[in-house]
Amino acid sequence: MRKQLANERARFAFKEVSGLKKNLKKEFSRYRSLVRSFPAMILTNGYGSAMAFLFSKQKTSSEGLLYIQLSKWLNERSLFKSHKEDLMEYITEQSQDVYRQLTSETLALLEWLKRFAEGMDR
Template sequence: MGTKVQRVGIENGRAAFAFQEVKQAKEGLKENFENYRSYVKKMPSLIQVNGLGQALAFCFQKKGREYRSIYRSIAKWMKEQFPGQFGKEDMELVEVVVNLSSADYRLWTMETLALLDWMRKFADGMVKDDAEAAK
């Protein structure tokens, strides 16, 4: 029973974090929020096809603010969840990911996909809110 309560707490924390990140992205990106939403929706496929490391490297190298915003959100969440993995010098997310063990890599992939699922839901909701407000 304790495990189930803990899982709900983790999921709620992830949802609250995702909501705040998407809300900040919407405020910061304004007219580019639709692109952000599209990219958030594409990220799980990128991860599943290419792997977490490749997908994060793709986001890291992109010049657009939308992908960089997604990357920063994932990095921020992972630093909260796994602070010991980032070392004393506050390593870059992609640097940490490419040095993970296979077991940790799978765990981080699942955690990132779970976060992106919440981000997608909130981004969809915020776009729909805008569409309804425009009517």
């Protein structure tokens, strides 16, 4: 089960990052920098604060794209139901257990996004 989930994360991350690389060449290095630093932001400031940062910067390409990718992945994992509300709203209403689960899953996905972004930034 764990290996399958890791493979699903990797597949999702590769698809997302390679699509960005093709379509947003100028913005890609900024995106790479963001996915490299975002896990540290989560660990330093907390998940809610870090996600609020992305939420507040949705109009900018890199932050907005990352916010959409994380929302999409959490929805696919059935950790967030996007048809009900925005991810940020959902985060603010969750119990500690769900909050920890969201944090853990987001960090796991970010590891793959970071690996592929670094590998494709050439």
